[in-house]
Amino acid sequence: MPNDSTQSPPDRRPLIAFVWLWVGVPLAYGLYELVRKATQLFTG
Amino acid sequence: MSPPVASPGWSRWLVPPAALSVHLSIGQAYAWSVFKPPLESALDLSGTQSALPFQVAIVMLGLSAAFGGTLVERNGPRWAMTVALVCFSSGFLISALGAATQQYWLIVLGYGFVGGVGLGIGYISPVxxxxxxxxxxxxxxxxxxxxxxxxxxxxxxxxxxxxxESFGSDSSGIALAFLVHGVTYAVFMALGVLLVRVPRGEKPVEGGPSAVDGVQVSARDAVRTPQFWCLWVVLCMNVTAGIGILEKAAPMITDFFADSSTPVSVSAAAGFVALLSAANMAGRIGWSSASDLIGRKNMYRVYLGAGALMYALIALFGDSSKPLFILCALVILSFYGGGFATVPAYLKDLFGTHQVGAIHGRLLTAWSTAGVLGPLIVNWIADRQEEAGKHGASLYGLSFVIMIGLLAVGFVANELVRPVHPSRHIPAPRKETADAERQHSKPA
Structure with missing residues (x-):
């Protein structure tokens, strides 16, 4: 029976990608809206 | 609730998204103004009345961060994020009830008092x-x-x-919008609650530095040191100077170039405000990261010294060059954001990690003070100048001189910051005992 301490830890990369997307997508939407509004300074 | 300890192999890059899920949610507070016009027409309120939930929320943010910091340290980040989630979302749900029944006091109670506690605890929870x-x-x-x-x-x-726009701007539409906000933010913040972990052991990265090396000072002792109050002055002055621009950004750029050949339109002024928000955000991550390389004291020398220089440039040449005015304002706002984001690391350098969240919470009273001071200075002076028959850029000249003076005061306070006297340090055995007592006092 393998010892717990010798087992390699699970691969966290899919979880890392998911959680960064969870916060990144709304932030990207906010930044997109911000850029849209900010361009009015040069076009308005 | 015991602090969740990371399992072996847990990545530290999972912790910033946990923090972001809370901060991106509670940052909604700055968008309260969207609800003001519909509330005013639906519930027959004045502008001052419709601003009340936001003002109460900001006061509660300062109070709960100052008084709840020790609890956050004692119970850990998951407890704090749970409290933030429950309070912030409940605030919206109570407000939804208030809008549906046209009981405005419920909106003040919900968004202001209950939601405000969520803001304060949420703000310091991941630090x-x-x-x-x-x-x-x-x-x-x-x-x-x-x-x-x-x-x-x-x-x-x-x-x-x-x-x-979809639900309608009447009281039932506002109620539905509040309800959707409450539920959405609860789901979004839940990620932070589930994800947050405290590091196992003292070294979160193998071969890297220890999280508990160096000076350790308790929150109770920290507020009795001159270093804490010097930093309080630094933060207060830096925030006041930033708010000086932020508060009146749109009318300011319009007034500055009203008599020029290229006056600024209303939509262009709105674009300027949006650009300032971008600079504020970029400064938070950019300057704060730079402080890891050049040191916290040097970074604040830049915020306060170069900030004063930017104000001087606007005051002297701002009305003759639009690009110069915009550039200086953007730099000032980036310093404003950077000042907020760098201060927890400055506290860590001075007082250690032992109770840095609680100390940060107490320091945020400087923000509340600046939130009153900044708008007061700029608005009061602009009104007096207008009464005196002045117009355009001259409405703001005196305010800018005052801002330069405040930044100079902050600069001096930063220069006075010295390492904390060893008499305030927690001796290693005492700290271990305190930690052990804290662990034992927790329910199993």
């Missing part, structure tokens, strides 16, 4: 944990979280406006 996970880059780590607070309004503002 200590992030610093412990990133002892090599504390400025960058807290910069990511505190950037989220700036980013929250960017998400909420267009989203809330779209909801009100």
């Amino acid at each position: 200590s944990t992030l610093i412990k996970w990133f002892p090599d880059r504390p400025g960058m780590a807290t910069g990511i979280a505190i950037m989220g607070f700036g980013g929250g309004a960017l998400i909420a503002s267009p989203l809330s406006a779209q909801m009100l």
Whole structure:
């Protein structure tokens, strides 16, 4: 029976990608809206 | 609730998204103005009345961060994020009931008092944990979280406006929008609650620096040191100077170039305000990360010294060059954001990681003070100048001179910051005992 301490830890990369997307997508939407509004300074 | 300890192999890059899920949510507070016009027409309120929930929320933010900091340290980040989730979302749900029944006091109670507690506890909840996970880059780590607070309004503002357009701006439409906000933010913040972990052991990265090396000072002792109060003055002055621009950005740029050949339109002024928000956010992550390289004291020398120079440039040449005016304002706002984001790492340098979240909470009273001081100075002076028959850029000249003076005061306070006297340090055995007692006093 393998010892717990010798087992390699699970691969966290899919979880890392998911959680960064969870916060990144709304932030990207906010930044997109911000850029849209900010361009009015040069076009308005 | 016991602090959740990371299992072996848990990545520290899972912690910033946990912090961001909370800060991006509570940053909605800065988008409250979207609800003001519909509330005023639906419930027959004045502008002052409709601003009340936001003002109460900001006061509660300062109070709960100052008085709840020790509880956050004692119970850990998951407890704090849960409290923030429950309070912030309940605030919206109570407000929804208030709008549906046309009982405005329920909106003040819900969004202002209950939601405000969520803001304060949520704001400080990840700070200590992030610093412990990133002892090599504390400025960058807290910069990511505190950037989220700036980013929250960017998400909420267009989203809330779209909801009100879809649901209607009458009381039932506002109630439905509040309800959707409450539920959505609860789900979004839940990720932070589930994800947050405190590092296992003292070294979160193998071969990296320890999270608990060096000076350790308790929150109770920290507020009795001159270093704490010097930093309080530094933060207060830096925030006041930033708010000086932020508060009147749109009318300011319009007034500055009213008599020029290229006056600024209303939509262009709105674009300027949006650009300032971007600079504020960029400063939070950018300058705070830079502080890991050049040191906290040097970074504040830049914020306060170069900030004063930017104000001087605007006062002297701002009305003759639009690009110069815009550039200086953007730099000032980036310093404003950077000042917020760098201060937790500065506290960590001075007082250690032991109770840095609680100390940060107490320091945020400087923000509340600046929130009153900044707008008061700029608005009061602009009104007096207008009464005296002045117009255009001359409405703001005196305010800018005062801002330069305040930044100079902050600069001196920063120069006075010295390492904390050893008599305030927690002796290693005493700290271990205190930690052990704290662990034992927790329910199993």
